[in-house]
Amino acid sequence: MRAERPGRFNTRPTLEDIRRAPKVLLHDHLDGGVRPGTVVDLARESGYGDLPTTDPDALRAWFAESADSGSLERYLKPFSHTGGVMQSVEALTRVAYECAEDLANDGIVYAEVRYAPALHLRAGLSLEQVVEAVLDGFARGRREFGIRVGTLLTANRNQARSMEIAKLAVRYRDDGVVGFDIAGTEAGYPPIKHLDAFEYLRRENAHFTIHAGEGFGLPSIWQAIQWCGADRLGHGVRIIDDIEVDGDETRLGRLADYVRDKRIPLEMCPSSNVQTGAATSIAEHPIGLLHDLGFRVTVNTDNRLMSKTTLSEEFAKLIEVFDYDWDDLQWFTVNAMKSAFLPFTERLELINGVIKPGFAQLKWNRAHPSA
Ligand SMILES: O=c1[nH]cnc2c1ncn2[C@H]1C[C@H](O)[C@@H](CO)O1
């Protein structure tokens, strides 16, 4: 347990407090956060007959249990069902709209939600129809719930379509697509295989993140940054392999130093990492050390359905084991907002106009409970 810090506001935020705080989410998969009831509805409407159960509660439990597998490859298997029912304009728009509602209800003020357009073409949609359907759902969500959601287009690292998806991201950059990503099985599919797509994006002054350092270690992180030029790292947990801890002393290797020096944002997803075996437990999650060492760490959900979580719950779990306080919660949030793929002026507006005043108010309320 950390010692009391005199002069600092150190009341522990409760789950309810966290829900009220204005939060930012950078790493959340659209097909990893579908409501179980919606999966059942969409399966019925489209004639998808492969669901393991059509009872929403049982299905919720099934997704979490299947993902809780100890390997990234097995964690990814249940996505075939959410992807399987997201094959029409109506389905994609509904899932995006409900995603906006769920994130807004969790107190999120800005989110970047990603998905792989190529996984939604089975019933004959074009890539453009997929992208427009999702944008439409998020635009409706913004009008109704006030939450701003940018999308990231993901390419599958074991397919050869990354250039096509990168071009799609650039084409829709002024309509709500804020960046690009690659995901899927990491071992055996290094980021460098998609170098042409990343070089294209850099020439277009576009933003991208790369899932790296989750199912594979330092070589993947090194390639993502030094060959591909990633703006952010999806997970990046294995950067811990380049940090030596010897009692109170820590020694950073050159790659870890570089990541910290350049303020490269790490999109950490604690619960997901425990499920895939990238971390042994929340208490032993590298985020604790990386936070203390001043890395640009952010907290994320990855897949709210498969990882049975929300952003508020991820924070609550971290607060429980690392004893984080309001200042830490705000620090993670400002880190995330600074790292978003929105223009600088819009990031600043959200930090100074929404996040800081929101936290100040909550801290004041907690310090003056009877006021
Ligand atoms: O944590 C992850 N690592 C790698 N790939 C992932 C992860 N979570 C989801 N995905 C994949 C499965 C989805 O179908 C795809 C697009 O959202 O991204």
Ligand SMILES: [Zn+2]
């Ligand atoms: Zn992910």
